[in-house]
Amino acid sequence: MKKSLFNDQILENLHDDIKTIWPELQVKYNSEVESTNSLIKKKAKSGDYTPPLLLLAGEQTAGRGRRQRSWYSPAGGGLYFSLLLKPEVAPEELYIYTVLASLSIQHALQHFGFDADIKWPNDILLSDSKLAGILSELLDCGDSDNLVIIGSGINTHIEEFPREIADRATSLVREEGMAPPVEALMSRIIAEFRTNLEEVTRQEAREDLHKTWVEALGLGGCKIKIRTEQGLFSGTVQEISERGELIIDREGNLMHLDTGDIMNFYNSGEK
Numbered sequence: 001m002k003k004s005l006f007n008d009q010i011l012e013n014l015h016d017d018i019k020t021i022w023p024e025l026q027v028k029y030n031s032e033v034e035s036t037n038s039l040i041k042k043k044a045k046s047g048d049y050t051p052p053l054l055l056l057a058g059e060q061t062a063g064r065g066r067r068q069r070s071w072y073s074p075a076g077g078g079l080y081f082s083l084l085l086k087p088e089v090a091p092e093e094l095y096i097y098t099v100l101a102s103l104s105i106q107h108a109l110q111h112f113g114f115d116a117d118i119k120w121p122n123d124i125l126l127s128d129s130k131l132a133g134i135l136s137e138l139l140d141c142g143d144s145d146n147l148v149i150i151g152s153g154i155n156t157h158i159e160e161f162p163r164e165i166a167d168r169a170t171s172l173v174r175e176e177g178m179a180p181p182v183e184a185l186m187s188r189i190i191a192e193f194r195t196n197l198e199e200v201t202r203q204e205a206r207e208d209l210h211k212t213w214v215e216a217l218g219l220g221g222c223k224i225k226i227r228t229e230q231g232l233f234s235g236t237v238q239e240i241s242e243r244g245e246l247i248i249d250r251e252g253n254l255m256h257l258d259t260g261d262i263m264n265f266y267n268s269g270e271k
């Protein structure tokens with residue numbers, strides 16, 4: 001069995017880095033959890049965890065992805081983490097935290113020389129294969145303020161994936177033969193995230209972030225084929241709305257999608 005990417009020394013280095021980047025951020029580590037998103041949810045509900053908090057795991061036994069999928073999270077395979085935050089925007093604008101996470105992960109990977117792309121709604125690709133995913137969830141706290149959980153899994157060291165995902169998943173080690181030190185990658189992501197976090201309270205800054213994200217997606221005017229829970233649809237991308245929805249034009253009818261798997265897209269060059 002492989003060992004976790006974290007040991008005491010690595011965790012100590014990470015704590016030190018985070019103390020300078022974001023002093024209020026509490027950092028927790030569990031060598032094995034079912035899911036960092038689920039554990040944060042449980043502990044936040046009971047009042048054991050309060051925001052802002054970062055939970056890391058060496059391994060997840062029941063990692064979760066979008067649309068009730070599982071997330072392959074073996075020991076020694078990747079970075080599995082969730083952030084617990086008190087949202088500073090209206091509920092309908094919460095998707096901005098997913099945008100922030102996507103851009104932070106992309107920029108951190110670029111910092112270490114990996115040419116990562118962002119795929120709508122919340123995937124990070126390397127050489128057109130899935131390298132990382134983001135699962136953002138709202139925690140309804142009843143009478144008190146709601147909380148937001150932003151979980152991400154980044155495949156750093158996985159060399160072989162289960163057969164069901166082997167044709168579309170990848171890792172840094174598979175693509176480039178190496179990965180940066182895990183604490184350095186984590187610290188860089190947190191630094192990128194932290195830089196823009198306070199900005200999200202300003203509408204103008206949110207619009208800028210949205211614009212940067214939409215540009216990074218590169219879907220404007222593309223012909224697209226997308227699989228959703230309702231079926232497979234084709235159309236032309238009209239826009240990505242201010243709530244992060246993909247709006248496609250299907251022969252004059254506009255379809256608003258908040259999730260789905262883009263199967264392929266191309267720019268036909270037509271206006």
Ligand SMILES: O=C(O)CCCC[C@@H]1SC[C@@H]2NC(=O)N[C@@H]21
Nearest residue numbers: 035037064065066133151152153
């Ligand atoms: O692409 C997706 O479908 C999203 C995957 C998100 C996986 C991460 S790993 C850490 C956190 N804990 C979970 O159970 N899921 C997220």
